[in-house]
Amino acid sequence: xxxxxxxxxxxxxxxxxxxxxxxxxxxxxxxxxxxxxxxxxxxxxxxxxxxxxxxxxxxxxxxxxxxxxxxxxxxxxxxxxxxxxxxxxxxxxxxxxxxxxxxxxxxxxxxxxxxxxxxxxxxxxxxxxxxxxxxxxxxxxxxxxxxxxxxxxxxxxxxxxxxxxxxxxxxxxxxxxxxxxxxxxxxxxxxxxxxxxxxxxxxxxxxxxxxxxxxxxxxxxxxxxxxxxxxxxxxxxxxxxxxxxxxxxxxxxxxxxxxxxxxxxxxxxxxxxxxxxxxxxxxxxxxxxxxxxxxxxxxxxxxxxxxxxxxxxxxxxxxxxxxxxxxxxxxxxxxxxxxxxxxxxxxxxxxxxxxxxxxxxxxxxxxxxxxxxxxxxxxxxxxxxxxxxxxxxxxxxxxxxxxxxxxxxxxxxxxxxxxxxxxxxxxxxxx
Numbered sequence: 001x002x003x004x005x006x007x008x009x010x011x012x013x014x015x016x017x018x019x020x021x022x023x024x025x026x027x028x029x030x031x032x033x034x035x036x037x038x039x040x041x042x043x044x045x046x047x048x049x050x051x052x053x054x055x056x057x058x059x060x061x062x063x064x065x066x067x068x069x070x071x072x073x074x075x076x077x078x079x080x081x082x083x084x085x086x087x088x089x090x091x092x093x094x095x096x097x098x099x100x101x102x103x104x105x106x107x108x109x110x111x112x113x114x115x116x117x118x119x120x121x122x123x124x125x126x127x128x129x130x131x132x133x134x135x136x137x138x139x140x141x142x143x144x145x146x147x148x149x150x151x152x153x154x155x156x157x158x159x160x161x162x163x164x165x166x167x168x169x170x171x172x173x174x175x176x177x178x179x180x181x182x183x184x185x186x187x188x189x190x191x192x193x194x195x196x197x198x199x200x201x202x203x204x205x206x207x208x209x210x211x212x213x214x215x216x217x218x219x220x221x222x223x224x225x226x227x228x229x230x231x232x233x234x235x236x237x238x239x240x241x242x243x244x245x246x247x248x249x250x251x252x253x254x255x256x257x258x259x260x261x262x263x264x265x266x267x268x269x270x271x272x273x274x275x276x277x278x279x280x281x282x283x284x285x286x287x288x289x290x291x292x293x294x295x296x297x298x299x300x301x302x303x304x305x306x307x308x309x310x311x312x313x314x315x316x317x318x319x320x321x322x323x324x325x326x327x328x329x330x331x332x333x334x335x336x337x338x339x340x341x342x343x344x345x346x347x348x349x350x351x352x353x354x355x356x357x358x359x360x361x362x363x364x365x366x367x368x369x370x371x372x373x374x375x376x377x378x379x380x381x382x383x384x385x386x387x388x389x390x391x392x393x394x395x396x397x398x399x400x401x402x403x404x405x406x407x408x409x410x411x412x413x414x415x416x417x418x419x420x421x422x423x424x425x426x427x428x429x430x431x
Contacts, residue, residue: 037201042106042117044177046094046346054297054345058089061298076302076314084322085298088338094346097339100145108177109201111194114186115179118170119145120202123152125164129431130204131423132168132195136213137353138304139410140176141169142340146330146416151423158417162431163424170198172214174352176343181352187359188214192221196230205229208427212236212411214356223370232373232399234426236411236419237382239365240390241270246366249274262387269310269384270365276308283357293350300350301341309409310381317381317408330416367394375400375426379415381408400426 063082067074104119119141122128131151135143150157151165171178173186195218199207206229211219216237223233241249244256245267255267283290293300309315321332344350362368365384374395378385385403392398402422407415 039109042108043102055089117177122166123164125161128164128166130207131165134211134215134218143413150420188217188221191218196227210234220368223372234375238376238386240386240394241365273383276313283354287354373397373399377422378403379407379411
C-alpha cells in the first residue's frame with residue numbers, strides 16, 4: 001500500500017491502471033473514477049513498508065497483566081495473544097495469502113455509489129449455476145476461497161459436471177477491498193438490493209445466493225425482496241425463531257410451554273448465545289469508539305478473535321485453529337486466522353466493518369417471512385441449531401434441510417468440503 005502523498009493525480013492514475021490491466025488498491029474516492037457499469041480488474045500488493053510497520057507495531061505492544069482466572073471468561077488469554085503476536089511479527093508471511101487472492105479473478109465495480117470488490121470465477125462446465133456468496137464478521141472473502149475450486153471444478157473434487165457453479169464472492173461494504181461508506185444506510189437490506197444488480201451486470205439472469213453470519217441476513221433480505229432471477233437462497237445461520245420464543249428470549253423469560261425437546265435445546269443455546277455477544281452490542285451502539293483496533297494490530301487481533309460459537313468464547317473452532325499449523329482436510333489453521341486479521345489491518349477496516357452492527361435495526365434469529373425457496377444446513381458448532389419444526393415454519397418453501405456432523409459458525413472456513421457437498425445438494429433440484 002502506498003502512502004497517500006505518493007499517489008499520482010486521477011488522470012495519471014487511470015492511465016497507469018489501463019496500461020497495467022489491473023487496479024491496485026486505491027484510497028476511498030479515487031477508485032470511483034470509472035463511469036457507469038464498468039467492471040475493473042483488481043489486484044493488491046502490500047508494500048514492504050506496510051509489512052514492516054505492522055511488525056514494528058506488534059513488537060511495540062504494551063501488554064496488560066495476566067488475567068486473574070484460569071480460563072477465557074475474562075477474554076482472550078494473555079499467553080494466547082503473546083504467542084500469536086510473536087509468530088505474527090516474526091514468522092508469518094502475508095504474501096502467501098496475497099498470492100492466493102491475486103491468483104483469482106478479482107474486480108471492482110460501483111454499486112449504488114460505492115466501490116464493491118468481488119471475486120468472480122466461471123466454471124469450465126456448461127450450464128453452471130451462478131452463485132453469489134456473502135461472508136460475515138469478523139470474516140472476509142478469505143472465508144470462502146477454499147470453496148471456489150470444488151464449486152467451479154467439481155469433477156476435480158469428487159463431484160459431477162452437473163454440480164458446477166459460477167462463483168461470485170463480494171466484499172461487504174466497509175470490509176476488505178470494498179469502499180467504506182461515508183454516510184449511513186449500508187445495511188443488509190441495501191446489500192440485498194446491490195447483489196442482484198451485480199449479478200445482472202455480470203450477465204446472469206438466474207442465480208442462487210448463499211450466506212452465513214451477516215451473509216445470512218443479506219440472503220434473508222434478498223429472499224424478502226425476491227428480485228427477478230433469484231431462484232433460491234441457502235443459509236447456514238437460519239433465522240427461524242418463532243415470535244413467542246423470540247419475545248421470551250429478548251425479555252429474559254423462561255421458554256414458552258409446549259416446546260419439543262429439540263426446540264427446548266435450541267432455546268437454551270440461544271440463551272447462552274445472547275450472554276456472549278457483548279462485542280456485538282458495543283459495535284451496534286458505539287462503533288466509532290473502537291479507535292484501538294485501528295491503531296494496534298494486537299488490539300485488532302484480540303477483538304476479531306473474541307467472538308463466540310456453540311462451544312465457547314473465544315470461538316472454539318478459532319481457538320483450536322491457533323494451534324493448527326496445517327490441515328490436509330481443509331480445517332482452519334493459524335495462518336488462515338492471521339490472513340484474515342492482516343487483511344483487516346492492511347485495509348484499516350476494523351472500525352468500518354464494525355458499523356454494520358450499528359446499521360442493522362432488526363432482529364437476529366427471528367423468522368423474517370421469506371417466501372422464496374430456501375435451503376438450510378445446520379452445523380453443530382453454530383450459535384444455535386435450528387430445529388426442523390421452526391425451519392419449516394420460517395421458510396415455507398424449504399427445499400433442503402440437513403444436519404451435518406462437523407463445522408460451526410464459520411462453516412465454509414472450518415469444513416469447506418462438507419460445505420461444498422451441502423451446496424451441491426441444496427440447489428440440485430433447481431438445475
